[in-house]
Amino acid sequence: MPSHMHPRIGILTGGGDCPGLNAVIRAVTLTARRQYGATVLGIEDGFEGLIEGRGSELTEERVAGILQDGGTILGSSNKGDPWRYPVVGQDGKTDWQDCSGRLLAQVQHWQLDGVVVVGGDGTMQMADRLQRLGVEVVGVPKTIDNDLLATDQTFGFDTATAVVSEALDRLTTTASSHHRVMVLEVMGRTAGWIALMGGVAGGADVILLPEIPFQWQAVFDKVKARAAMGMRYSIICVAEGAQLPTGGEVVQRMDRRRTDPKRLGGIGAVVAEHIEAGTGLEARVTVLGHLQRGGSPTAFDRILATRLGSHAADCICRGESGVLVAYHQMGTCTVPLSATLAGRRNVPADHDLIQAARALGTCFGDEAGSGCA
Numbered sequence: 035m036p037s038h039m040h041p042r043i044g045i046l047t048g049g050g051d052c053p054g055l056n057a058v059i060r061a062v063t064l065t066a067r068r069q070y071g072a073t074v075l076g077i078e079d080g081f082e083g084l085i086e087g088r089g090s091e092l093t094e095e096r097v098a099g100i101l102q103d104g105g106t107i108l109g110s111s112n113k114g115d116p117w118r119y120p121v122v123g124q125d126g127k128t129d130w131q132d133c134s135g136r137l138l139a140q141v142q143h144w145q146l147d148g149v150v151v152v153g154g155d156g157t158m159q160m161a162d163r164l165q166r167l168g169v170e171v172v173g174v175p176k177t178i179d180n181d182l183l184a185t186d187q188t189f190g191f192d193t194a195t196a197v198v199s200e201a202l203d204r205l206t207t208t209a210s211s212h213h214r215v216m217v218l219e220v221m222g223r224t225a226g227w228i229a230l231m232g233g234v235a236g237g238a239d240v241i242l243l244p245e246i247p248f249q250w251q252a253v254f255d256k257v258k259a260r261a262a263m264g265m266r267y268s269i270i271c272v273a274e275g276a277q278l279p280t281g282g283e284v285v286q287r288m289d290r291r292r293t294d295p296k297r298l299g300g301i302g303a304v305v306a307e308h309i310e311a312g313t314g315l316e317a318r319v320t321v322l323g324h325l326q327r328g329g330s331p332t333a334f335d336r337i338l339a340t341r342l343g344s345h346a347a348d349c350i351c352r353g354e355s356g357v358l359v360a361y362h363q364m365g366t367c368t369v370p371l372s373a374t375l376a377g378r379r380n381v382p383a384d385h386d387l388i389q390a391a392r393a394l395g396t397c398f399g400d401e402a403g404s405g406c407a
């Protein structure tokens with residue numbers, strides 16, 4: 035528990051960046067300073083900055099005007115797990131070492147009473163370990179993937195969904211002009227939230243999710259049926275983590291510096307190739323990539339990030355730690371940090387939006403020969 039009236043707190047952002055991180059930094063800083071007379075230290079590049087002692091004070095001036103900015107003024111990292119930290123030896127070779135002791139030393143050096151850790155499922159693993167080392171930690175969930183257990187929605191996801199929706203609108207006009215099948219590959223790792231919500235919002239005819247195994251024939255049937263009805267174009271939204279009918283995801287490359295080395299990517303091209311071969315129709319692929327993560331947050335994400343950030347500042351300054359500030363039933367609450375560790379949150383196969391989309395004729399690739407068209 036913070037031992038005095040004017041606590042010293044740190045804040046870091048970890049994992050992939052997402053729109054709304056700056057809104058959290060601003061909300062934490064302003065609430066902590068104004069309501070508790072706190073000193074707020076901004077730690078650079080996630081846990082890397084905490085290990086290496088890189089950080090500086092966040093003043094009201096430093097957080098002015100950042101609410102609407104994408105990215106994070108603190109920088110982020112999805113490398114540098116402190117418990118498996120890359121250390122380059124004198125021979126130039128990289129060795130992986132447990133550097134968690136340096137975290138504690140740095141927290142003591144900076145005289146921090148607590149740390150707000152903003153991140154996704156990976157970052158929360160480290161936040162929980164930091165808490166168990168004896169540091170007071172409050173987690174704030176972020177990710178465009180919306181795959182975090184223990185919160186109904188993460189900020190960043192609404193912005194990513196809006197980007198997907200707009201991309202599908204744009205693909206639809208060119209698809210209809212050229213009578214083509216347009217495939218849009220979207221992010222989300224092993225969760226299909228972005229593909230589902232973005233796909234429905236953009237009116238996709240076929241949506242392929244990691245959570246619903248698909249068959250090529252069902253996709254071909256849908257595209258051909260549309261053509262037969264005079265709709266000479268089709269729009270397909272595929273999640274990067276969708277499983278091929280032969281099994282497994284499409285992996286772009288392996289990055290051994292990451293705890294999760296698999297970099298997903300490439301399924302869009304595979305889908306487009308199969309559609310051309312299986313239907314004779316012309317197909318094109320667009321990979322939306324990091325456009326989904328960049329840029330200004332939507333109003334919803336700014337508001338959610340502000341609510342969570344302010345609540346997190348209340349917790350850390352009042353001495354409530356070991357918790358994640360979550361969004362539940364349209365309000366904020368706290369849940370044990372450990373509640374984030376049980377795995378990722380996936381789309382339930384009976385989600386009401388899947389049912390609604392099916393009722394409208396959207397194909398999820400699992401209905402071959404049974405009226406998917």
Ligand SMILES: Nc1ncnc2c1ncn2[C@@H]1O[C@H](COP(=O)(O)OP(=O)(O)O)[C@@H](O)[C@H]1O
Pocket residue numbers: 048049050111112113114115153154155156157158159160176177292293294
């Ligand atoms: N299972 C894990 N255990 C410990 N650290 C992890 C784990 N998964 C990821 N990390 C670390 O968390 C950081 C961010 O993880 P990542 O999955 O990329 O982002 P996010 O926090 O957005 O999910 C990385 O530094 C990575 O080393």
Ligand SMILES: O=P(O)(O)OC[C@H]1O[C@](O)(COP(=O)(O)O)[C@@H](O)[C@@H]1O
Pocket residue numbers: 049050051112154155156176177178179221222223274297298327
């Ligand atoms: O840019 P990178 O590091 O390859 O990461 C790409 C991944 O990060 C994300 O954009 C966001 O994931 P996290 O929020 O877990 O970091 C995923 O959708 C995507 O698979």
Ligand SMILES: [Mg+2]
Pocket residue numbers: 049154155156177179
């Ligand atoms: Mg994640």
